[in-house]
């Protein structure tokens with residue numbers, strides 16, 4: 064009954080966000096809706112693609128610095144992971160942390176999260192794992208556990224999916240969530256040669272294209288819409304001015320799609336902007352995070368400088 068209620072509420076949010084986004088002059092859809100069960104599995108396939116360097120690079124940084132990173136997190140910490148997905152990278156931390164007080168993976172993709180938490184529980188039977196299905200941009204309850212410190216783990220450069228004012232709001236929320244002296248361990252993708260970036264989002268096997276189009280498949284299924292999914296092309300490119308990869312679904316021809324009782328017109332070549340992935344500069348990010356109550360105190364990166372794992376400490380609030 065409770066699950067059905069939650070599902071109905073989630074469906075209402077999807078409907079209102081889709082109707083609002085497609086009514087804009089420049090059509091947009093929120094990227095969090097990529098992640099139904101199929102989308103989460105497609106994302107996992109993306110992380111294994113030869114062109115997609117971020118996951119491999121971040122895992123390499125985590126392995127190379129596991130001791131120092133775990134020490135930074137401290138003993139008896141309550142680890143809260145935002146956008147946990149398959150909860151793969153956290154294993155590197157869990158293998159080294161000194162007596163974690165608990166692990167709270169948070170994700171909107173409920174089915175996928177519960178399966179990931181069950182797999183993890185089988186491998187870490189001593190660990191108190193409490194999965195929370197929630198949108199981390201909204202208020203959600205973190206289970207109380209006796210701990211020395213709260214640490215938010217936010218890997219995968221998921222923060223890059225938010226426009227700067229939204230990302231800053233999220234950083235403030237995290238500072239508040241962990242409280243003074245608490246930590247944030249953040250994985251961010253760094254600015255680099257646009258060719259490398261564009262290759263990562265335009266893989267030869269077409270998995271990223273399928274991931275992008277799955278948004279329309281989901282809208283058709285969950286909202287009874289009638290998008291001709293194959294009539295929308297996957298387009299991803301680097302916007303230098305904004306330092307971000309943009310993903311779009313571009314209409315191949317003049318067409319219409321109906322969502323419930325609302326019909327939307329598409330011109331040939333018109334796009335639905337589905338995702339941004341901002342690329343960071345560590346010094347700039349440190350200044351922004353500082354203004355949000357988070358002091359950068361450690362930076363770990365790879366030899367090419369492609370990706371960074373950063374540790375911040377929440378500062379006293381004014």
Ligand SMILES: C[S@@+](CC[C@H](N)C(=O)[O-])C[C@H]1O[C@@H](n2cnc3c(N)ncnc32)[C@H](O)[C@@H]1O
Nearest residue numbers: 095098146147148170171172197198199218219
């Ligand atoms: C880019 S993937 C990263 C997955 C994993 N953390 C990693 O590093 O590979 C983003 C993850 O965040 C989740 N997500 C995206 N927006 C979210 C939101 N607003 N609230 C909760 N989870 C969200 C997605 O379901 C997905 O699992």
